[in-house]
Amino acid sequence: MNDETISPSLISAILNARKMVALTGAGISSESGIPTFREAQTGLWATYDPQELATPQAFEEHPRTVLLWYQWRKSLIAKSEPNPGHLALASLEKIALQKGQKFTLITQNVDNLHQQAGSETVIELHGNIFRSKCAQCQRQPAIELPEVTAESELPRCPFCGGLYRPDVVWFGESLPGEALQRAFEKSNHCDLFLSIGTSAVVQPAASLPLMAHENGATLVEINPNPTHLTPKANYALQNKAGQVLPMIVNRIRDHLS
Numbered sequence: 740m741n742d743e744t745i746s747p748s749l750i751s752a753i754l755n756a757r758k759m760v761a762l763t764g765a766g767i768s769s770e771s772g773i774p775t776f777r778e779a780q781t782g783l784w785a786t787y788d789p790q791e792l793a794t795p796q797a798f799e800e801h802p803r804t805v806l807l808w809y810q811w812r813k814s815l816i817a818k819s820e821p822n823p824g825h826l827a828l829a830s831l832e833k834i835a836l837q838k839g840q841k842f843t844l845i846t847q848n849v850d851n852l853h854q855q856a857g858s859e860t861v862i863e864l865h866g867n868i869f870r871s872k873c874a875q876c877q878r879q880p881a882i883e884l885p886e887v888t889a890e891s892e893l894p895r896c897p898f899c900g901g902l903y904r905p906d907v908v909w910f911g912e913s914l915p916g917e918a919l920q921r922a923f924e925k926s927n928h929c930d931l932f933l934s935i936g937t938s939a940v941v942q943p944a945a946s947l948p949l950m951a952h953e954n955g956a957t958l959v960e961i962n963p964n965p966t967h968l969t970p971k972a973n974y975a976l977q978n979k980a981g982q983v984l985p986m987i988v989n990r991i992r993d994h995l996s
């Protein structure tokens with residue numbers, strides 16, 4: 740991919756935006772070695788049935804299996820590093836703030852890589868795999884929870900005795916209200932929306948780019964594969980986020996230097 744695929748009009752749209760929103764999905768973390776969900780063969784759901792592992796019912800029926808699976812995913816993520824796509828988004832946020840532009844990053848990912856890359860404002864729509872909470876009273880543990888093994892006692896909340904679970908959104912669960920409200924508010928009022936590395940099929944996150952676009956925002960999609968957003972996007976960059984985003988940031992920096 741070369742620099743030419745990033746049109747000058749896209750760069751000026753970013754430079755002139757007053758309020759920018761970036762929505763990311765598993766695709767931005769795939770270059771950090773973390774599997775996406777829906778890609779055939781390589782996606783997580785190609786190997787595991789989400790209904791078996793990522794639902795309140797699954798946790799109810801076999802909590803240890805669910806906890807061990809999340810522990811495995813956490814260990815995979817802990818070995819990963821933010822990739823150039825994450826780092827470029829953190830730079831874009833800094834440049835925007837220095838220019839007096841608003842910049843909000845909304846992520847569906849639970850891997851904490853945006854924060855590790857230095858992004859300051861991250862709205863986590865689906866929670867964070869490194870956080871736990873009590874399945875009953877929602878309190879977060881005050882201490883680091885012990886590792887779960889095939890035989891270990893499952894960690895419980897000292898207040899209500901409920902089992903601790905990952906602080907992530909499971910299928911059939913509602914999203915954290917405050918995060919969702921902020922995401923809708925920012926998406927409703929932005930003038931440039933970047934949809935990055937998401938198949939845009941899981942609601943309510945999937946409605947954010949369309950809502951922004953319907954409200955007049957310039958819609959930019961960065962995804963090597965087409966999605967239902969692609970035909971509506973003002974700019975569809977069908978390449979990897981780890982390649983496109985650093986090029987965009989470099990072009991912005993060239994303009995500003």
Ligand code: OAD
Nearest residue numbers: 764765766769775776777847936937938941962964979980
């Ligand atoms: P998906 O696996 O559905 O989609 C990942 C998208 O990333 C696909 O469209 C890929 O084409 C694209 N992609 C792959 N590599 C990429 C790269 N290097 N650069 C840019 N794009 C790339 O993952 P999500 O859209 O994030 O929900 O899935 C949304 C939600 O569904 C997840 O948050 C999860 C899942 O169920 C919960 O866990 C609640």
